[in-house]
Amino acid sequence: MASAADQDGLVLLRQSISASKAFIPSASADAAAPEVPLAQATHLDLRSIYFAWLNREVAIPEYNASATKLNDELATAGATGKVQNLGFIERLDLITWLEGASEESEYIKPLAGDKDGSAAGAATAAKAGAVSSTAHARSGKGTMDPRLASIYNGERKMGDRNTVLRGIKPTDFSHVRKLAAPFIQKKSHPGSNNISANPSLALNPKAPTRRPDPIILLSPSASSLLRLSNARTFLQDGKFAPAESSDSTATRIHVQRIIPAVDPNRPMRFILVEGSGQFKPEYWNHVVAVFTTGQTWQFKNYKWSDANDLFQHTLGIYVGWRGDQPPDNVSGWGHRVLSTGVDRWRGEGHDASRFRDKEIVEQIWKSIEANMRSRGWRKDAAPTSI
Incomplete structure (x- = not known):
């Protein structure tokens, strides 16, 4: 050891x-x-x-x-x-x-x-x-x-199971590929005996890379119903509560969610932030949704500062109070922005009135899933451009 x-x-x-x-x-x-x-x-x-x-x-x-x-x-x-x-x-x-x-x-x-x-x-x-x-x-x-x-x-180094089985250098077994070719051809159907059609036998296959986490941008506006302090409770647990006006210095949170259209067996980790100040250019390819209050100053430092351009590249989401009309800007952006409404907050102890929250959350996630599928998210890779 x-x-x-x-x-x-x-x-x-x-x-x-x-x-x-x-x-x-x-x-x-x-x-x-x-x-x-x-x-x-x-x-x-x-x-x-x-x-x-x-x-x-x-x-x-x-x-x-x-x-x-x-x-x-x-x-x-x-x-x-x-x-x-x-x-x-x-x-x-x-x-x-x-x-x-x-x-x-x-x-x-x-x-x-x-x-x-x-x-x-x-x-x-x-x-x-x-x-x-x-x-x-x-x-x-x-x-x-x-x-x-x-x-x-001066100690004698004890080997572990890796060094015993493999030695100190990796062994190249590519010659086995030639020996296996006749057996693969005999078992394959006619017309499909080309060994290159089987990726498991490819010579020196490229090692898989880690899929980046998708990013969701929240609105930094004080009037936004969804902030870092309450976004996880809403998007992950399906329950809305007002954002806290605390002195928290948190700059991001994580939310776990299974996206069946991308990976039905493993939850995806979403990064939620309220600004893009530390973004590198390639991070924008990982943005899957932008929450907005309809205030255009939010997009000033975005890659696409014009809202119409922004929502041609990613999904927009507006969360307001149920029964209220969305701002004119949100209505003007059309179907590219999902407009939803939650029931007004009546205070602690009125949990029975929050039963519609999960319905709204599921609607939001279905829209995010559809956007990710159309933009090219896959089980093992993220899109290279959006």
Whole structure:
């Protein structure tokens, strides 16, 4: 069994988070050294990732400002490195992986020499720009004593089932393809004996990529009935409650939903945000719906700032009070915007009056599903353009 000392610092950081163990920046290799400000730490290889984890709950503007401030402090302290300002999706994906909510990340790749990622104590490297160390590291603090490291180097390394079965290098079994061809041809129907028609026998098939999560944009307007504070309760649980006017710094939430037309067996995770300030151009290909109050200033910084252009590329959704007329703008945008209404809020204890909420939620999800199907969402891939 590989010891914890043989693991990469990024793996150790994730394990420390899972076990609620302390990981502290230090200016000394001494295990008893006190904690120092991040700008003064000299024994933390994962500064950018550690910084992103510490600021996982703050809003994007505050996160950017903190990163700028820390880089100024690093420059003042004479440090050569800088904290990389991670993008919105990169930061979200990294935090989800560190928390243990996901076992894979498109931004974290195995180190050279362990491409299959299956060996015990596999080391991983972050694409986000943080330097990953393969040195014998403690949990975010210092390197191993050289004398102890020499003892570990003299140990006899025990193999695991992967090295016993496969060896230290991947084996190319492509020659078996030629041996299997006659048997496949005999069992195939006439006219279908071409081995290239069977993708399972393709030579060096391209490894599947992780499908991005679809994105739903909420309106940041204070008059919107649906905000980050109540969207999950409404869209996932089918119950409407007024949005809370709290001091929460949350910038996104997740909603799980099975979309039968895309993947009938596995729930899809939707990312809900109220703005597109941190979007990269390709993120717009993942937008499946835009909630609106009819106020056009919401679209000012969107890829398509004109509402008519926007709703030609994605679905618009308006949620108002049942019985009220939707705004003129919403009516003018026509069938490209789904107009719905929920019963007025009568206060806690009147749950019996909320029975229509699930009906509205199902109507919304059916429209989102139809839009995703028409835009090319598949079980294993997202559209490359919308």
